[in-house]
Amino acid sequence: MAPADTDSTKPAARRPYHHGDLRRAILTAALDVIAADGPAALSLRDLARRAGVSHAAPAHHFKDRTGLLTSIAAEGFGLLATTLREAPDLKEAGVRYVRFAREHPAHFQVMFTPGLLRADDLELTTARALAGDALRDSVSAVDPGDVDPRLAGVAAWSLAHGFATLLLSHNLDGPVGAQDPEEVFRTLAATLFR
Amino acid sequence: MAPADTDSTKPAARRPYHHGDLRRAILTAALDVIAADGPAALSLRDLARRAGVSHAAPAHHFKDRTGLLTSIAAEGFGLLATTLREAPDLKEAGVRYVRFAREHPAHFQVMFTPGLLRADDLELTTARALAGDALRDSVSAVDPGDVDPRLAGVAAWSLAHGFATLLLSHNLDGPVGAQDPEEVFRTLAATLFR
DNA sequence: GAGGCAATCTTGTCAGTGTCAAGTTGCGCG
């Protein structure tokens, strides 16, 4: 309850005002709820309660329920873009795509559910474009071979996205079992893209 | 508006009672809403209004909002199973998987969003198992070659599912463009599984 | 260093929703 650090030096970024970092608090609480019970279980009032603020406080940071989810999606695409950029080659990019979905299930789920998002939001569209660029670059880095690069991109993305989605929806619990999903995907991609 | 057939012969199945086939009416209305605006936009009271019944009527056929969605998912898995059974080979099964997603977007969406469903529902689990069997049979029909058939199944499913999902979430509007998605998937599968 | 200003948060309210409980209707079957 009592402030742990009363030193006057402001850490680095803007520490907003008089209550705390509400925006971030609500975001992380929302991510918890979504990861546990899906976006449908998310309630602004519940998030406000968890953060110890009044029921209308969230609306000031994210206007809407849709606004909150859109912010989450934008953040997700940003994270995904940097993740893909760190991959040395295409196959590894796929592995990290799957890892991203497992480590950020809430982001992932929201990112690919357009019905929840404000499609024309600027932050969202730019972040998504950035992630798209990262994916395209990964594809073009591979030896062009004889296939249409755009088709190859769709193939790689479909494979990784399908695997990740089925994984999150517990549809691979049987086939994959106790094995490490990333390793399964690695061998899968290797046999397919040989 | 007026009943077209007033003949006393009951068609074949149980024509319920004094109002009409409410269960089916609510199901199809729900599918319309979900296809248009996603499962989040679905309201039992709205469905009741469309069917011209009182707000609590749907609860008698599907207990819950979750119950309604679970029924939709079960129906979807049933449809998917028969669809897959009709395919001559594995690649064609993939094509029909994609076609299924396009023709039944509401079913597809709900089927793979576990947060909306009653996971232990009997109808659902049996229908899902049936679809799983159909998929497995399609995979085992192909020349076993040198790869683990279970891995091959996961690969094929991931590819088709990822493609379908990305298609429905409008993430392939750019790369695929005006081309026929099924044809794109066909060539994609051909180059990948050569 | 004092005043004001804008961002942040609160309080109050409204329509809409899911769900439960209890009543009503009407068909079918004995």
Added chain:
DNA sequence: CGCGCAACTTGACACTGACAAGATTGCCTC
């Protein structure tokens, strides 16, 4: 003929998202 049961209605309650209007507080300027 009447009785039972499934299908539906009516009513109520707690909860939610959204909006409007007011209160608080940190910061910036002069």
